[in-house]
Amino acid sequence: MMKMMKSETLWQGCVQQVLFRELLEAFARPGSVRDLNDSLAGGTAMRAVLATLMDGECSLADPHHLIAAEDWPLLQARRSNPETARFVMVNGKKAPNFTPALGRLESPEFGATLLIAVENLGRGTQSISLAGPGIEGTGHLQFDELHPDWLNQRVEWTSAFPLGVDLLLIDTSRIVAIPRTTQVKLTTGVR
DSSP: OOOOOOOOGGGSHHHHHHHHHHHHHHHHSTTOOEEOHHHHTTSOHHHHHHHHHOOTTOEEEOTTOOSOGGGHHHHOOEEOOTTTOSEEEEETTSOOOSOOOEEETTEEEEEOEEEEEOBOTTTSSEEEEEESTTOSSOEEEEEBSOOHHHHHHHHHHTTTTTSOOEEEEEOSSEEEEEOTTOEEEEEESOO
16 A cells, blocks of 8 residues: 655645735735745745746756755756756845846846845845835835845846846745836845
8 A cells, every 4th residue: 555645735736826826916016025824834935935936847046055955856946056047046144156147138037036035024124115116106125134235236137127137035934026127225234
């Protein structure tokens, strides 16, 4: 008799559909904090986002070794380097030491999405203001544990729009999207 493997709800299609809708809302409303607690089932937002976005067609880089070895087979993503991957998972405390894929003029959609692990989304001591599509007036976002070079480099990486990168800030249970179309102004704690 075959033993049945117990699967976390995080890997189930119905849960990933809910999480995907949260990701869409996050990108439609840049800077808004999306709480994933109801869908995490004891997991973390980072694992939930990865489980939702990854498949065999995706390339993923993990230069800071944040992804557990046992999750890689479940993600089915192709391992890549941070300069060419479509998705790059990084520790926000560490300064960037690579230039991610920015896309090409004929296909800007090949710019990377940076999944940046931070702390205290929506209530930290670091602060930025945001403006652009999907934001009424000026938005504000607080967080902790983001090295200032991520936002400083982002200015350069998005300077040749439509080329650039999209950011997804992730703490243990929340996410915030900052697409390349969003203008970011550093206000406090991030210099």
